[in-house]
Structure formats: C-alpha cells, structure tokens
Amino acid sequence: MYKLNTEKMFYDIADGQAIVINFETGMYYGTSTLGSMVLDGLIQGKAPKRIVDSIQNNKDCVTDIDQSVERFIDALAEKEIIIADDQPYNAEQLNDLVVVDGDYSLDLNEFAEVQDILLADPVHDVEADMGWPTLKEED
Template sequence: MGQRYRVDTENIMHETIDGEVVIVNLETGTYYAFDGAGEFIWDRISGAGASLEQIIDAACAHYRGLPQDISAGVTRFFNALQKEQMLVAADDEADTAPATESTAADLASGAAFELPRLNIYTDMEALLLADPIHEVESDGWPNLK
C-alpha cells in the first residue's frame, strides 16, 4: 500500500450540501466543486485518509468501466487535488484503515464511471480573504459574554 493522504484540514474547509461537496481553500479564497466520480473519491480521502491505490480499488469495485480508464481518471483527479494543495500526507501512526470502510457489496453501485472533474472558482477570492470563514458555535458569533 502506498502513502495515504487526507484533507488538509488546517487550510481546507469542506461541506456536503444536498449531495454536492463544496470546498474552500482558506488561504487563497478559491472554492471548488466536483463533477462525475469526484464526490466518491473525496469521501475516501476525507477523514482518516486513503492511498491512491485504495481509492482506485474502491472505484473499480463501485463503478462499471474498464479498470485502466477508472485508474487513469482517479489518478488525474487525485493529482489535481494535490496540485491545488488540498491534501497532506496522512499520519502513518493513525489507523491505517481507509476512512470509509466498505464491503464489496456496499461499494458495488453498478453505475457507469464518469470522469471526475475538479471545478475551480476564483471569482470570490477577494471577498473570502477579506471576510474569512470561521467555525461558529451553537451560541452564534460573536458570542459576547
């Protein structure tokens, strides 16, 4: 098994809303969305992380398609995530199981593999950098005591 990677939670904020993953790079103000198998791949990286090989194996089990096409598509998408500095090496001392432990029956959707695509949006960079996103407790923000 190769190097495992996880989301860079120091600089990347992500949320799944109505089945669509929205990601913001807090350092650059760039935000992202996925098409095709992008969400499936992201689900395997978020959490404890996964190696590229684990993701390819899971995608081949989940989708219909030629293994070499799935492997090439997943690898291209994974490289795009790395280029955008969204991933960091996962701590090898952490649990070595993938974040989403699934059986072959759970994975097999029978859906045709659609090439994953990383959509990059820079139109709100200035706004996001001027008014950074921050986590808010249930009491709201600012919470004056």
C-alpha cells in the first residue's frame, strides 16, 4: 500500500485538483484531474489494480491506462509524495473514477515559483533588535 509522505508533504484537493507541497524543498505539485483522482485513491489506501479497474469502467478508456497509472505512481514515489506502507489495502468499495471529456492524462506538474516563500521562516529569519516585520536593505 502507499500513503502520503506526511513527514515532507502537505496535500489537499481543491475543486478536484490535488495540490501537494514539499516543505523541505519548497516545491509544489499539481496534477491533472485524473491524476488527482488516482493520488487521492492511493492516499485512501486503494490498490493500484482497483484504481485501474475503476478507470477502465469508462466506455472510452484508453487501452494502456494500466501502464499510464503505473508510470504516474512511479513519478509520485520518485518525488517522495507517496511512500510504501506495509498496511493492507483498503477493501472498501471504490467508486468509478469518471473521466471527463476523454482526458486520460496523468500529469504531475512541478512548480518552483513560490519556493523562496515556502522555505522562508519569518519567525527565525529576523534580527531581534530590528523588530518584525522589517525588510532587509539591499547591498
């Protein structure tokens, strides 16, 4: 089974889109709609095979969806978003993952735009005699 790497990651779904923030690196990740459903299923303890079966229930499912899901899971694990867990898979019923407009993309996008802000520590990155908040003068 897989689980969210809670030691490093924050995870939330907003409007069907997964957002993952790595607090150690300041990188954040976004996924495609289907990727968000797959990631959420994994975090809920669903077996990858059950996730694939649920996607395949769509009438226009692409033939290589199992390989796409496997590559997506590998990418999540490579970025340490998910980690292996020795707990048994969740046996509760998994609702069909409904694919909208035939979009079977399983994208994991990585962003660094706010890396400096996410890594900033405003409590510790201040001078005691200057107070807080203050802007540092440029050299």
